[in-house]
Amino acid sequence: MHIVSTTDKTIKFVPRKVQTDLSINITDEQENESTTESVTGVDIGNFVKIAPTYTFKEGRFYYIVITGADEEELYRGKVFCTNQTNFDKFTVNENVYTEYEKADANEYIVI
Numbered sequence: 337m338h339i340v341s342t343t344d345k346t347i348k349f350v351p352r353k354v355q356t357d358l359s360i361n362i363t364d365e366q367e368n369e370s371t372t373e374s375v376t377g378v379d380i381g382n383f384v385k386i387a388p389t390y391t392f393k394e395g396r397f398y399y400i401v402i403t404g405a406d407e408e409e410l411y412r413g414k415v416f417c418t419n420q421t422n423f424d425k426f427t428v429n430e431n432v433y434t435e436y437e438k439a440d441a442n443e444y445i446v447i
Contacts, residue, residue, distance in 0.1 A: 337414045338400075340392055348385045349402070351410040355384075358410070362390050363399040392417035 338347050356377040363370045377384040392398065398415040 337416060340415055340417050341419045342392055342394055342417065343419075345390065345392060346385060346387050347400070347415065348380070348383050349411045349413065350382055351384050351402070353404070353408075353410065354379055355404040355410060357405040358384075358386060359403045359405075360386065360388050360390075361401045361403075362388065362415075364393075365397045365399055394419055 338349070340347065356379060358375050358377050359372060360375055361370055361372045371390055373388055373390065375386045375388055377386045386402070392415070394417050396417055398417070400411075400413055400415055401409060402411040404410050
């Protein structure tokens with residue numbers, strides 16, 4: 337999964353074959369709306385880096401499909417948009433799940 341922000345939309349991926357004339361289909365999973373745009377990729381060794389002009393909305397997941405000029409699918413994946421920069425402490429389900437903490441972990445009930 338790729339993490340982008342509303343200002344930095346760079347996506348770096350490993351394609352099935354390297355091409356730089358690309359098309360990206362972005363589907364907003366919350367609204368189920370798709371947008372396709374042409375992008376130019378930058379070849380960085382085994383990776384290709386793109387920067388779509390799509391306006392990502394914070395807190396949403398997106399499904400992406402990247403195809404080459406020959407319409408062959410080169411990559412598919414997910415994108416999450418957040419403006420948070422401390423990724424080590426980031427959690428999608430913050431305050432949704434609370435772990436039960438028992439005082440003594442060795443207590444058992446015998447019936």
